[in-house]
Amino acid sequence: MADMKITVTSGYSCEDHFYEGDTFLHSWEVLAELLLAPLCKDILVDVGMPVMHKNVSYNCRVIFLNKQILLIRPKKILCDNGNYRESRWFSAWKKNRQTEDFHLPMIISKITSQKLVPIGDAEVVTATIDLEDIRSFRNMKRSNAHLAASSPSYPRILVDFSLSSENDTTLLTTQPIEWSFLSAEEEIARGPACWLWDYLRRSGQGGFFLPLSGGIDSSSTALIVYSMCNLIMNSIRQGGDGNMR
Known part of the structure; x- marks a missing residue:
């Protein structure tokens, strides 16, 4: 306790x-x-x-x-x-x-x-998304509708209380966002680099020991570490020191 x-x-x-x-x-x-x-x-x-x-x-x-x-x-x-x-x-x-x-x-x-x-x-059930869209989507799946019609129902507990505002019928559930897709090269540069930093942060170590033989494996690993360092420095320059913890 x-x-x-x-x-x-x-x-x-x-x-x-x-x-x-x-x-x-x-x-x-x-x-x-x-x-x-x-x-x-x-x-x-x-x-x-x-x-x-x-x-x-x-x-x-x-x-x-x-x-x-x-x-x-x-x-x-x-x-x-x-x-x-x-x-x-x-x-x-x-x-x-x-x-x-x-x-x-x-x-x-x-x-x-x-x-x-x-x-x-x-x-x-709780949600912060449009339940009407979910009902419409489920209704299009006729097999699900037939199964739902024949399945036993859950006991219902009636509560005279609404979790939503009285004036939220016209409010958007979420604001539209513009999604930018990374190229394959950007994903390769950022994905492993972010994982390396997360591993370093959780382990509490001060850095990596990387033996360089000059081959493709060690050279690629060195580039990923370099990409990690660039991401860290860019985050610090933008005032995102909270990401360092």
Whole structure:
């Protein structure tokens, strides 16, 4: 758990502390602070936290709006790759497109005046693009339309609240941009050079050791390093020293 300038809930670093009830209790206490926070007013907030339901622990997203919990959404697919062993502490939700009643703890009920909220599988969709274009495109794919007509629907949670402005019907979702395509030579010069700089930045090293034999391999590598240096110097001249970090 952490107590910083902004309140955060638990992360993967809690590890075996997810076996302890205090971790779940403290997560609910953090959620209570978020529910009462003035900054969360009129904002649809999505908080990740562990939730115990019917003596089974789930890694969940708790979605609330104006001190009202709308949905608790458990993960259906757990991460067990690389450094993560999520199934060691959590179970995956197995009931597709189904919700159940979740009994809120008293610390939350006193704030929300809710006793039961839905927990389960639901589709959470957010977008900053034109949804009408998406509907038109999907409608052109007749096979998708036939499958959608026969598929079971998700439970819907009705909320009398709009995330968009009342006067945004005529606003453009994004401003038009002019795209400039690089030539093959420019891509060769910039792509590997940017990767070299990113590797150098992340590794914390001071430079590269390049043995030059005069062959095509070492000569090409030297040119890529030269291109990297040019990009760095041009960025510094343009005042982009933030790219150096």
